[in-house]
Amino acid sequence: MRGDPSFPYNCRAARLVADAHSPRSTNRHDCVLAELPPLTQTPAAASRPRSSVVLLLCLVSLAAGSVGSAGPYPEGEFIEIAGAVTDAEGLPIPDLTVVLEASRKAFSVTRMKSTERDSTRVSTETDSTGQFNLQWRWVDYYNHFELQVGVAEGIGDDAELQVFERVDLSKRIRGGSPVVTNVTVTERRYLNTMRDFSDSIDTEDERRIFEEMGNPDRVQKILSGNHEEVSWWYFQSGKAYRFRDGVLEQVVHFEPIEPFGG
Numbered sequence: 001m002r003g004d005p006s007f008p009y010n011c012r013a014a015r016l017v018a019d020a021h022s023p024r025s026t027n028r029h030d031c032v033l034a035e036l037p038p039l040t041q042t043p044a045a046a047s048r049p050r051s052s053v054v055l056l057l058c059l060v061s062l063a064a065g066s067v068g069s070a071g072p073y074p075e076g077e078f079i080e081i082a083g084a085v086t087d088a089e090g091l092p093i094p095d096l097t098v099v100l101e102a103s104r105k106a107f108s109v110t111r112m113k114s115t116e117r118d119s120t121r122v123s124t125e126t127d128s129t130g131q132f133n134l135q136w137r138w139v140d141y142y143n144h145f146e147l148q149v150g151v152a153e154g155i156g157d158d159a160e161l162q163v164f165e166r167v168d169l170s171k172r173i174r175g176g177s178p179v180v181t182n183v184t185v186t187e188r189r190y191l192n193t194m195r196d197f198s199d200s201i202d203t204e205d206e207r208r209i210f211e212e213m214g215n216p217d218r219v220q221k222i223l224s225g226n227h228e229e230v231s232w233w234y235f236q237s238g239k240a241y242r243f244r245d246g247v248l249e250q251v252v253h254f255e256p257i258e259p260f261g262g
Contacts, residue, residue: 071138071140072174072175072176073138073177074138075138075139075140076137076138076139077137077138078135078136078137078138079135079136079138079173079177079178079179080133080134080135080136080177080178080179081100081133081134081135081136081147081169081173081178081179081181082131082132082133082134082178082179082180082181083131083132083180083181083182083183084126084129084130084131084132084182084183085098085126085130085132085149085182085183085184085185086130086182086183086184086185087184087185087186087188088184088185088186088188089188091188092126092128092129092130092131093126093130093185093188093191094126094127094128094129094130095125095126096125096126096130096149096150096151096164096185097123097124097125097149097150097151097152097161098123098124098125098126098132098134098147098148098149098183099121099122099123099147099148099149099150099161100121100122100123100134100136100145100146100147100148100169101119101120101121101145101146101147101148102119102120102121102136102139102142102144102145103116103117103118103119103120103142103144103146104116104117104118104141104142104143104144105143105144105170116144118141118142120142122134122135122136143170144170145168145169145170145173146166146167146168146169146170147166147167147169147181147183148161148163148165148166149163149164149165149166149167149183149185150162150163150164150165151164151191151194153214153215160214162214162215164185164186164187164191165183165184165185165186167181167183169181194215197215197219198210198215202246203243203246203247205243205246205247205248206243206246206248209232209241209248213232213234213237213239213241216232216233216234216241217233217234217235217236218232218233218235219231219232219233220233227244227245228244228245229242229243229244230242230243230244231243235256235257235258235259236256236257236258236259237256238253238254238255238256238257239251239252239253239254240252240254
């Protein structure tokens with residue numbers, strides 16, 4: 001996870017940071033297929049490709065599931081999703097972004113597994129007491145719903161949500177409106193570190209890089225006389241930004257490093 005000081009990057013990332021300032025440095029219609037017992041086939045049936053049989057079974061299952069499957073709400077009706085976001089101690093967390101992501105979950109014949117597509121989102125922020133309220137205009141086409149809580153990184157259309165918690169509401173949302181759900185963020189300490197870092201940005205260069213790159217994976221500070229030298233490391237992007245008293249002095253490029261398990 002970006003910005004986490006304890007993120008398990010490999011030893012090469014550790015060496016890069018350590019050497020940075022050294023003298024030498026620079027679906028509801030899922031198709032379930034079961035194995036069928038052998039059938040007595042005519043010569044014509046026996047010659048039919050197996051893939052055609054699989055496709056036929058899937059199409060029959062999907063068609064059968066779509067008959068009489070009306071949605072839980074009238075098309076176009078607004079439903080409400082509300083709740084509160086707190087930490088592990090029950091304290092409210094304000095100013096977090098809350099997103100309801102809706103998508104279509106269906107069986108893919110080509111991939112032979114369930115897939116999601118055509119996602120769309122509505123979002124809001126928690127207030128000073130950690131409360132949130134979302135309005136969703138019901139469309140029968142969508143059958144998978146996920147609530148996401150996190151912090152938006154970047155600005156405008158380029159902003160990305162760094163998600164702390166996810167809640168699957170696909171079943172609960174069909175039980176009636178309003179849908180009330182409370183979310184517990186277990187990474188409050190990390191969230192506080194992110195916000196402290198964001199509050200420490202006070203120069204134009206720092207703000208520009210932060211808006212472009214988001215929270216760094218590692219921050220390294222060195223005091224040199226009356227000056228402060230700071231390096232922001234982005235391992236997966238293969239970049240390190242070096243500032244001197246808040247002014248960008250150097251951008252170091254290196255081979256991107258993936259975290260363990262990436």
